[in-house]
Amino acid sequence: MRASLLRSARLLATFGLSERTLTADSVVIPLAYYLHSHGHDDAYIISSAHSKDRVAVRSWVFRSLLKRGVWGSGLDTLLNRICIVVRQSPPNDGFPAGDIEAAMAARGKSLQFGPEEIEELLDLQYSKARTFAVLALLYPGLNLSQDVHEDHIFPRSRFRRSALTRMGIPAEKIEDYLVRANGLPNLQLLAGTPNVEKSDAWPWEWLDGPHFPTAQTREEYATRNDLDLLPSEPVGFLDFYEGRRLRMRERLLSVLGESAASTDVLGE
Template sequence: MAFQTPVTAEEILGAIHQKQYLLPAIQREFVWNPDQIRRLFDSLMRGYPMGSFLLWKVDPETAKTYTFYDFLTHYHERDDPYANKATVPAGSGITAVLDGQQRLTALNIAIYGSHAEKKKYAWWTSPDAFPKKRLYLNLEANAEENDLGLRYDLRFLTDADAKPQDGQPDRWYRVGAVLELDNAGPALYGELTKRRLDLSTAECFQRLYDLYKAVREQKPINYYLEQTQDPNKVLDIFVRVNSGGTTLSYSDLLLSMATNQWRNLDAREEVRKLVQELNTSGSNSFSFSKDVVLKTALMVAGVDLRFQVSNFTESNMHKVEASWGTTRAALIRAVALLGTFGFNERTLTAASVVVPLAYYLARHGVSDGYVTSGADAKDRMAVRQWITRSLVKRGIWGSGLDSLLGRIRYAIDQRPGYGFPVAEIEKEMTTLGKSLSFEPTEIDELLELKYGGQRTFPVLALLYPGLDLAKQFHEDHIFPRSRFTRRKLRNAGIAEDVIDDYMKRFDLLPNLQLLGGVPNVEKQAKLPADWLGSAFATEAERVTYMKDNDLHDLPLDIPGFVEFFEQRKARMRDRLTDALGVTA
């Protein structure tokens, strides 16, 4: 590895636009925000070094066996957030950037490109939600006091926002235009004069000259050039140099290896599209990651589940590609099924639970009809109860995930015929110390869960399985939380010495229920007895609802709350004890 002669920002960006520098597939996506770009450019204009870069000289023979990407120039959060795949002419070598992609992409966007992110509160589908902005420098004044610690007033603006009002000086200078100046003397004065800026002091000239010098004269870019053609050594170097920044995900490595080794599909594009589809399709939104998708792909392909470089062999990647269609369909069905169970981005507290679910669906080749068919209702209930219990129990989806998934895969494989093998799976889980058996003390702990807690939704879903959770349900306070202020409790006739008894209970599980989104809005701050009197068409429906949700003997007003709370808590304890198979 040899240290190279420093270069200017203009020189390295020019080489990028001549396709001399490309990104290897192992690089992650561009993740910097506009403030980070502004801070980097401010540092550049102050003459600060940009740190070392690491480049890889790729010979033509090596280059033809790998996939590379161009640098992102015009970032658009919705329409164009990713770098495009590069075309490397046959017989050509290139230089790949192993360390420094974020900084170089930030410079490229600042000087050559633009940045478009969604405006706050704008609709994602609105054509005006993503204004195109470019980086501008205020030539009239330095930055005022700011959280970023900037000296120069650098801002991402639309061209319309940067345009001066009639008769006003043209103070906003697009930083990329500095490449069009012929020199650092007369050309700068001519530019300032044309903009009708005050030249009585040297400040305007100094700011523009600082920009010119930062981009075209200073040489802050130092880099090392690695010339080995051994991909394993390059991969090891890449992991080492990236360990100090944003944590390198092994899924990024797997994507790079798959991208290079898949024969017919582009692994990176396939995973990207699937992650987006899983998270945005259907009525419930989720936040599944590339890691979850790739872990499922390994599980369905029947290969080692560990995210280790030694596992990313050509043979394994071909198996993953061959089963990709099955993996994709199974994940889509699994997420749809989780939606019918009432889970979403907030209530699904362990995303990894989708992996064994998708594997089960793939292993048995179920169709889309499984999600809703009456013939599969019993099996779906078994799946739902197992998933819910695994989310309620602490420590199931944390450490030791690969071992857990491997045991679950074995249990599913060994089950002859159709049906979710709950007993077999739980037996394998127990051997890993991840038993789904519950103790009485755990029941007491669950009854102390609070509104909005990670496990609150799955516990309520477990307690009251008759709800059609395919519809949108909210966690709802039976006695409205707005009634539980000290002033309102005093006004309701609650004695001062027992107000704390009310305050410590109203946000806990026995005062919570799952209520449909529309009825919850309609209920608002009504007391439960008032709401129940108007929410049901018949007395029989009201009585059934109260029985199914342990709402016996509801008091008419707040003074009976504590007694009701304790009575419902006892009924919920009995339900949980039965549902979780706890022996008293």
């Protein structure tokens, strides 16, 4: 069991979850019990034979971390029920995410997200408890086992009142820039070294820099991370922010379940 607990911690690390980004330690227990009861060894973490199963585990973990109140009250009862489901699941059927979620919902811990919850996630700010999990869920292409940082796409250091005025930003728009600088649509995950290299460069300067050796890699990265909306000057920031927020909303509706996607959020 000790080995399975350590193994589950290493598995979470491949998802980018550490003592800093894992907002609920209790999620380790069901994972450790699953690995232990189904006889998975260290190969589970890296083997291509288990890649589909790891995707199911990852989805369940992140959604449980994003949903408020899951790992709060009634924790002992919830963990006991999840472990019963895991123990009763066929050993060759993989991680029983559907059965676990049904058992959780029966205990008032549904992982379905309503429209208000989607909007709340979109309003998350830089370095808040669930911000990393949202970005990791929306943009899974990065190797999260590396040292990963939350990066401001438009550098926060550039958004000072005096600097914005010199750029020609209208006075009535400056507060909008300042308020949105730390907002989720202005954030991305970057490995430590690229983040240091990016520093306070404008995003279009960084995309044209040496970090992307070819036009194809640059375009693929921009498309994968919804940066194809980037303007070529600071005055386009607000339009970029709102456009990427809409893209993020579409992605959240897709990955968090049909119950959210089927609802007309805020009447749009």
